[in-house]
Amino acid sequence: MLEGFGSSAATFAADIDNMLYVNLVLSVVLFLSVVAPMFYFAWKYRASKVKDENIENITHHTLLEITWTVVPTIMLGVFFWYGYATMKTLRTMPDASDAITVQVEGSKWKWRYEYPANSNGYVHKLGGAFTKPVVDENGRVIEKGSMGKSALYVPVGTNVILEMTAPLGDVLHSFFVPAFRMKEDVVPGRITKQWFKADKVGEFDVECAEYCGTDHSYMYSRIVVLPKAEYEAWFNSNDDTPKGNYAKGGDAVLQLHGCKSCHAVTTDKQLIGPALKTRTLTKDQVLDVIKNGQNKLGYDMGAMPAGLATGTDAQEIAAYVAGGLKGTAPASFAACSSCHGEDGKGQFGTAPSLVSYDATLLAHVLKHGKKGMIGTMPAFPYVSDEEVSAMAEYLNSTK
Amino acid sequence: MSKSYFDETHCAFGHPKSTFMQWMLTVDHKRIGIMYAVVMFTFFFVAVAAALTMRFELFAPGQQFIDAHTFNQAFTLHGVVMVFLFIIPGIPAVFGNIVMPLMIGAKDVSFPRLNWFTFWLYIVGCIVALSSLFNFNIADGSLVFNFADTGWTFYAPYSLNTDTNVVTTLVAAFILGMASILTGLNFLVTIHRLRAPGMDFFKMPLFVWGIYATAWIQLLATPVIGITLVLALLEKYFGIGIFDPAKGGDPVLFQHLFWIYSHPAVYLMILPAFGIMSEIIPAFSRREIFGYRTIALSSAAIAGVGYLVWGHHLFTSGMSDLAKTMFSFLTFFVAIPTGIKFYDWIATMYKGKIILDTPMLWALGTIITFAIGGLSGVTIAMIGADIHLQDTYYTIAHFHYAMLGGVVFLFFAGIHYWFPLVFGKMYSEAKAKFAFYTLFIGFNLLWFPMFIAGYLGMPRRYFDYLPEFHIYHQISFWGAIIFVSGLIFMFYTLIQGMRNGKPTTPNPWNATTLEWHLPSSPPPLENHTKVPYVDFRPYEYHHGQPVVKFDENMKRID
Incomplete structure (x- = not known):
């Protein structure tokens, strides 16, 4: 009963x-x-x-x-x-x-x-x-x-x-x-x-x-x-x-907003949305962004234009980013690093981190939603700033 | 030995020599009925397998061996196949075809070629339904299981949002609906135009009444589901917005349109089944049926009122309270004629001679199971009760008691009753009775616990459940095992009877209706040797013997 x-x-x-x-x-x-x-x-x-x-x-x-x-x-x-x-x-x-x-x-x-x-x-x-x-x-x-x-x-x-x-x-x-x-x-x-x-x-x-x-x-x-x-x-x-x-802290916040029903947090399992363990971008996703640009994150600074790199350059960048930015960066990564930084960790308010979740990125995605490769993530406008930083901190600790 | 319909046939076109092509092209109503039965029961077992998969998964809480998404596809597969491929063509397609023309003394249905076409349209529908099971991956040539995961009700907006093969399934349902309409049309014309001379409506056997009422539902209600499915397709591909609230549409409208057909459809399933009951009870009580007219007219009444009660599926959908009240009130008017039928059948047994052969066992067993199915339906026709019980296992138990314990059990009764007529041979009575008892026990063990689980708050379509409900799922599981064993044994017995059964006479049950007055068994291609003149009631007995007898030229000799 x-x-x-x-x-x-x-x-x-x-x-x-x-x-x-x-x-x-x-x-x-x-x-x-x-x-x-x-x-x-x-x-x-x-x-x-x-x-x-x-x-x-x-x-x-x-x-x-x-x-x-x-x-x-x-x-x-x-x-x-x-x-x-x-x-x-x-x-x-x-x-x-x-x-x-x-x-x-x-x-x-x-x-x-x-x-x-x-x-x-x-x-x-x-x-x-x-x-x-x-x-x-x-x-x-x-x-x-x-x-x-x-x-x-x-x-x-x-x-x-x-x-x-x-x-x-x-x-x-x-x-x-x-x-x-x-x-x-x-x-x-x-x-x-x-x-x-x-x-x-x-x-x-x-x-x-x-x-x-x-x-x-x-x-x-x-x-x-x-x-x-x-x-x-x-x-x-x-x-x-x-x-x-x-439990206070990021895990409880993720639980509270139901993130876990679509995203795996501590494993790399692909549920409905991408896993949140680290910011793991696949080669396809990187190539998609390079080819089509990126304006789905709602950045005030403006969208990333399409076609910043082409051909083998794009392939090299994709392999490097998908591999977690390990080893020497290919020369073509210069096209990215001007905004995303030499270490790929992004710049506050300008470009998101390619390796880890930061509070800005999370805040933008939660506020505006995101049209991803798999489906559309709806906006979660009611998530507070404190909660966002708790999530970001927690997510970066799960690496 | 005279030739039977197994030896010769008429074809839709040409005169093929091979037996196989003769079956493919046959327009003979008896052969078409048999082919329907073969295809339908094949799909029946597919749907049973899907259901058994679910029962295995639900044996314990948590995930056992399939994931939630596959489970959702499994219950959709079960529902779609059972409803659209098995039970909607159901008794009319098999016994409406085989027996109805014989009962009214006709040589065939009115439009034999249309009947042939309808059967093949049904097959096309089945193939489309099968094709919706998989996505073909062109890149590596593999098949990916991607059947719809919406449930057989296809409720918007879920059905319009999911990535599974809903569209193909909708197209299949549309084609099968078309076949259903054509069957109804054919039977209506047959019953109006091809009755033997002298046979007015109140001299027709009650099974023919059941088929007649059903045919009107097939003809008038099925187009609504066609329209609904087309609207869903337009919505999906062209975004017309009729069900999409973002464009001012209303998802609840889909439910109304869906049930405007699908509710009368359950009467479409049950009325011919009641017809089978009305044939079996007098034959195995060896006396005239009680209240012929009330049984006949109650079928018509159920078919009529059945159009006006669809809203009782929507008591918790957000529909207005006034509409709920009206629909609830009207729903009770279906229960009254149904109840009258039951009392008429019981009264038929009074001072008769009850012969408990297999068809009668099935009929009496169904009186128990359908009474439970019907009365639990009355419970959820009460609005306040339905607010609690809607979409729980209670509703599932009710539906299966009514559809399986009513329609399918009577279908089985009909199979055992007309088996000697169709094949000219007899199955083993002892084995068939054993199969009945196994199925009856398994059935009740499988579904009765669901009434309790549903009342206690077990929702339907749940892949996983709270540990509180474990015991009910366990009992159901063992019931399912017994039930499926019984099914396999029953079909084994029937197939054995078909192959090696003892040959029978044309009227092994001492029954009265015209299909038992054929010159040979199995019947010849064109049925009765002459069209009889019918100036007698369908169930006339005197001292336990049929009153009306014919010689081989269909002349009365009594």
Whole structure:
């Protein structure tokens, strides 16, 4: 059973369970009304016991026919009513003045939450991708997957409205909280809403229920219901994490923003985006930049023009850069070093490092997104400067 | 010994000498039905293999032997093949072809050449579907597995964004849809124009009613999926923006269009199956069916109301609450005629003589499984319940109880029922019964735990799951093993019967409908020797014996 499932954690969860209970009882009655006579007749009129002349060709019985039409119809009416009434409870949003409204964004494959500004004018932004569980070679789970510090924090006994959407260009998701018995799709270009009022303090799993691609089954999040005072204290602070010992530093930041769902950090594995262990450019990528120029990083200084080197010169540069700038630089590297430096480490604000990640490069990519050789990386405009430097420092330490 | 349809045939054109070419070009409805069955069950096993792969992967949490992307392709393959290649052509393509003309005393369908063309169009669709499995790499001549990873529902915008071969799959579905439309058209005309003299609509066997209601759905609903697929292609290649929110389009619109067809399509699958049930129950109760008219008209009612309920797939999609209420309300009106059918079948057993041969076992087994499938469908027709259960394993269990435990089980019932008619031979009853019990137990073990897992919050289409759900996946796994063993054993038994079975008489079950009054078994090329005059009801029994008897010239001798 999922965390919190049995505790009937939202005000309307008990209504849904009651409805399902009534439905189960009536369904069993209807089921038996078909299957019990079937077994009875199959036994009572078994071939060995029936003489042919005792078979009766009864083809109508008006009263019976009316009964088995009307009685199930009434039961279906009951079902409809229950379904309608619970929908009304689930779908009638509380008054916004009497509720906390949180913006929810579902994207491949993470949930993000944005709160209204607190008394200091600070806006809490939470959420991120789920770390996959660690499995040994026999498929046993050694370490459970975890949400890290990403969760939706809400106070107990308070109405919470979720205004949900997905970025344009993303796909459908669905915000499903089994413990609350609620779910609604998240649709790009639309705002869908759902609400809840948590009854109990605790942690409750959130799952994505609308198929959204490769890591659909890892698009988890968690709702953490806090006592009111604890929630208020957190909400009015500028600290995004209410409790727990979450590792600060670059790794946690990468986790928080879901970078790891597309980029490998400590290995060279190619996931959806390039590995972040060092800035490893392939020969093809270097040649592509030399041939086509580079204006995707959003540098204010202007784009790198195409065709700075050609033919064998370009090949030599590509081999040198892809090899990690080891050994003697080819003479043609002079075409690069005027901007990227003799050591290839770039110049602040002018040209990115060819070997390691620096804060400027990360900031530009995160701010503007990047059209790479494989696909388009969307922009992550909400990443703060502190976070960027933490990431850069961390990434350069992974060499 | 008289010649059967296996010995001679009519061809679409020419008079080929080779047996192989005679089969390729045949316009005989019986041969075409058999060819459909061979191709469809081949694909059925492909889809079963894909499903079994998933069950192996899901045996334990975490990744076992395929990765998430491959898993997503596996369930798409399973769904696309099962739905578009197997169950939509399904019973109409096989038994609609083989049995329906025999039941109404016709020599063939109205347009035999069109029927031939339709079959080959279906084959073209299958080939296109197969070609979408792989990308051919020109550089080194290798094949790269790149089947769609969207699920069989192809929901936008995911289907428009992914790099897998969605387009080829959509084209295949489009072609298969065209074949479905032509089948429906052919059957409609056949039923209207080629009924034996005297046979009015209320003297038709109930299987023909099922096929008739289905044919209307094929004809009227299938074009909508065609339009939807074309719109998806236009969106993908020309960016018309109808489903793209960045251009003012709406991804939810795709779901509406998709289900406007795909929901009536499930009635297209189940109505002929109900027809098979209505044939088997009276034949193995040795008495006239109870409530003939209500069963016939309830098929028509289900086909009609079935058009108006597609929105119950969208209860959590962001659709307006008023629309949800309407769709939920209408959905319950499908349950009522379905329930009436069930009570009519049970009442047919009352004071009959119940003979538990294999077809009857399958029929009674299906009453249990489909009752569970139907009632769990009623549960998720309740909006509030669906908000919790939508897109969970509960829905998966419901769907498989209805489609596998309803349509496919009755398909199997039909295979065992009409097997002696088609081949003139009999399978081993004992083995066939053993296969039934194995399949029935395996089936329930496989799918019942999913109701519970779904209620507890196990979402569908999950490659990996939280350790809490381990036990349910394990039980399902063992169920799947038993189920697949049963399947293999059942087909082994049938093939054995086809090769070495005991020859049968034309009417081994003492059944009443016209397909059992053929002059020889297997039937001759042009079916009945003369077109009979039908002034009797389809299921007339007296003291457990068929009332209507014919001599070899189709003259009444009773």
